[in-house]
Amino acid sequence: MKFFRLSTFSFLAFLLATSLLASGCAGKKKNKKKQDQLAALRGDDIPLSSELEDWQFVEANDPLVFNDVYFQYNSSIIREDARPQLERIAEWLKDRRNVALMIEGHCDERGSKEYNLALGEQRALSVRRYLTGLGVDAERVYTVSYGEEKPLSDLHDDEGWSENRRAHFLITR
Amino acid sequence: MKKFLFTLLLLTMATSAIAQVSLSVSKRASSKTKLALADFECASSDETALAEELKGILKNDLKLSGHFLLMATGSVSGNSLREIANWKQRGAEVLVFTQMESRGSSIEVISKVIDVTSGQVVLKEKFKRPEADKAQLMHEVAEAIIQGVTGKPGLGASQIAFVSNRSGSKQVYTVDWDGRNLLQLTNGREIAIYPKWSPLEQKILCTDYSNRLPHIFVLDLVKQTKKPLSKRPGLNAFARYSPDGKKMVLTLSRDGNPELYTCMADGSRLKRLTRTKSVESSPCWTPDGKKIVFVSNRSGSPQIYWMNADGSQVQRLTRRGRYNTSPEVSPDGNLIAYCSMVGGKFQLFVLDPETRESVQVTRDTNSNEDPSWGPNSRHLAYTSTKKYKSDIYLIDINEGHPIRLTRGLKDCTSPSWSPSY
Numbered sequence: 001m002k003f004f005r006l007s008t009f010s011f012l013a014f015l016l017a018t019s020l021l022a023s024g025c026a027g028k029k030k031n032k033k034k035q036d037q038l039a040a041l042r043g044d045d046i047p048l049s050s051e052l053e054d055w056q057f058v059e060a061n062d063p064l065v066f067n068d069v070y071f072q073y074n075s076s077i078i079r080e081d082a083r084p085q086l087e088r089i090a091e092w093l094k095d096r097r098n099v100a101l102m103i104e105g106h107c108d109e110r111g112s113k114e115y116n117l118a119l120g121e122q123r124a125l126s127v128r129r130y131l132t133g134l135g136v137d138a139e140r141v142y143t144v145s146y147g148e149e150k151p152l153s154d155l156h157d158d159e160g161w162s163e164n165r166r167a168h169f170l171i172t173r
Numbered sequence: 174m175k176k177f178l179f180t181l182l183l184l185t186m187a188t189s190a191i192a193q194v195s196l197s198v199s200k201r202a203s204s205k206t207k208l209a210l211a212d213f214e215c216a217s218s219d220e221t222a223l224a225e226e227l228k229g230i231l232k233n234d235l236k237l238s239g240h241f242l243l244m245a246t247g248s249v250s251g252n253s254l255r256e257i258a259n260w261k262q263r264g265a266e267v268l269v270f271t272q273m274e275s276r277g278s279s280i281e282v283i284s285k286v287i288d289v290t291s292g293q294v295v296l297k298e299k300f301k302r303p304e305a306d307k308a309q310l311m312h313e314v315a316e317a318i319i320q321g322v323t324g325k326p327g328l329g330a331s332q333i334a335f336v337s338n339r340s341g342s343k344q345v346y347t348v349d350w351d352g353r354n355l356l357q358l359t360n361g362r363e364i365a366i367y368p369k370w371s372p373l374e375q376k377i378l379c380t381d382y383s384n385r386l387p388h389i390f391v392l393d394l395v396k397q398t399k400k401p402l403s404k405r406p407g408l409n410a411f412a413r414y415s416p417d418g419k420k421m422v423l424t425l426s427r428d429g430n431p432e433l434y435t436c437m438a439d440g441s442r443l444k445r446l447t448r449t450k451s452v453e454s455s456p457c458w459t460p461d462g463k464k465i466v467f468v469s470n471r472s473g474s475p476q477i478y479w480m481n482a483d484g485s486q487v488q489r490l491t492r493r494g495r496y497n498t499s500p501e502v503s504p505d506g507n508l509i510a511y512c513s514m515v516g517g518k519f520q521l522f523v524l525d526p527e528t529r530e531s532v533q534v535t536r537d538t539n540s541n542e543d544p545s546w547g548p549n550s551r552h553l554a555y556t557s558t559k560k561y562k563s564d565i566y567l568i569d570i571n572e573g574h575p576i577r578l579t580r581g582l583k584d585c586t587s588p589s590w591s592p593s594y
Contacts, residue, residue: 045429048406112498118454121408
């Protein structure tokens with residue numbers, strides 16, 4: 001399944017690359033977006049957009065679209081079952097070009113706090129990369145990690161832990 | 174056969190660890206100095222109770238340093254030549270005599286330390302502090318005695334910064350290493366976590382969410398100010414000043430992945446050190462400033478690495494354990510403390526970076542993590558968690574004996590021990 005995903009992605013990357021070459025003199029911003037999308041499909045890092053001036057993110061009113069997505073223990077890889085969810089978010093964002101997205105990365109309480117803060121950021125970035133790969137403008141997707149500092153569930157068992165290993169979404173009004 | 178081999182391997186591992194520890198313990202036991210602490214001489218009899226209290230603090234400090242065997246002194250107080258000879262006969266190697274006087278609101282102490290074998294005065298020094306700081310006064314006296322006799326640093330009047338949820342939100346606090354003088358340093362609406370003491374100054378770097386994003390702030394304890402040093406896009410965390418105070422090392426995610434960077438102490442002139450697909454966190458410097466020790470999960474699980482301060486020559490230091498994090502190099506540069514997951518809980522270990530040998534320090538049923546070295550390169554402050562309640566503890570890596578530092582505060586974690594000023 002993983003190989004299938006990789007090959008689909010590289011095929012998409014190839015298509016994009018050729019269309020990019022063909023379009024040639026597309027606008028600079030559009031060009032940047034395509035470059036980011038290609039980078040995302042290759043699995044490369046996409047630098048975060050310039051400083052966030054002020055915080056205006058709120059909980060989304062659309063719970064069917066903005067469900068949390070979950071991760072395996074000590075992993076930031078996007079799970080198979082998270083993909084339809086992320087595709088819905090990507091479509092939603094593509095329809096509303098003036099909305100920005102904040103992805104919160106969270107971890108369970110096992111593991112050490114500092115490492116988990118960095119892991120939470122990697123989870124958020126991994127979601128950002130996936131959305132960028134689906135054609136969402138990377139410039140309007142931000143990340144914040146809380147590590148294990150803001151658990152959703154206070155259960156200290158497998159159920160609580162898997163609920164806490166999540167990416168949560170906020171949007172601008 | 175396979176099972177037998179495995180057991181054998183376990184056995185050898187266990188015996189080698191024990192052998193190493195017991196070897197160093199026996200060596201240390203013999204190197205303890207027999208010390209007689211005479212009752213304090215007071216200027217007036219009203220001061221006897223205060224003198225007893227101060228002697229108690231001094232006695233505790235000397236005992237805790239691990240360098241001395243304290244002899245029962247009874248009510249001996251004189252320091253005549255005859256008395257010294259008497260102490261020599263009883264096996265004492267060092268005598269400590271103290272004169273004390275209250276002057277208004279301050280206390281003055283004269284400490285005299287005699288090497289019984291040579292008959293020489295090792296130390297004769299006057300100390301003075303306001304009465305409110307009597308504990309710090311005795312810590313100063315203890316520090317002078319320890320340094321005078323052993324030539325090594327003690328804990329002095331050092332402090333420990335940590336995070337507590339006491340106010341309902343995680344904030345940074347400081348407390349003296351003996352549990353006195355608790356002080357809340359940050360008081361924002363958002364959390365302030367992972368304090369890291371400057372090796373030179375009364376400054377603490379922390380990861381603070383005042384702007385609702387993880388940014389690096391510096392708390393200046395002298396000027397009593399807090400200001401941002403790094404607020405780049407994404408994660409800004411775990412910053413530490415270099416030993417000369419001129420630079421910082423930290424984790425940033427601005428380029429799309431959590432990586433290590435250095436910059437100047439004011440946050441300018443960024444230089445990227447790592448370029449990976451993995452998580453890099455918790456960096457710290459060796460005291461010579463030449464190397465940076467850090468955590469990376471590039472092998473698939475978090476492990477301890479070090480590299481040159483320019484990012485070259487990365488080497489993995491931990492070989493055993495599936496989950497090794499939170500490294501900190503001792504102030505003397507000889508050992509790296511870290512924590513490792515053992516049976517679902519963390520335990521503290523120390524690692525010799527030359528030989529890459531590790532020795533387990535804590536073995537209790539709590540989960541013990543986030544070690545931070547005391548200025549004597551011998552005690553560690555750490556977070557100990559039992560039934561989801563965390564407190565800060567101290568432990569002597571040579572002798573064990575965990576000491577609980579925080580009580581009745583909510584959820585105390587992430588200690589960082591100050592240098593001795």
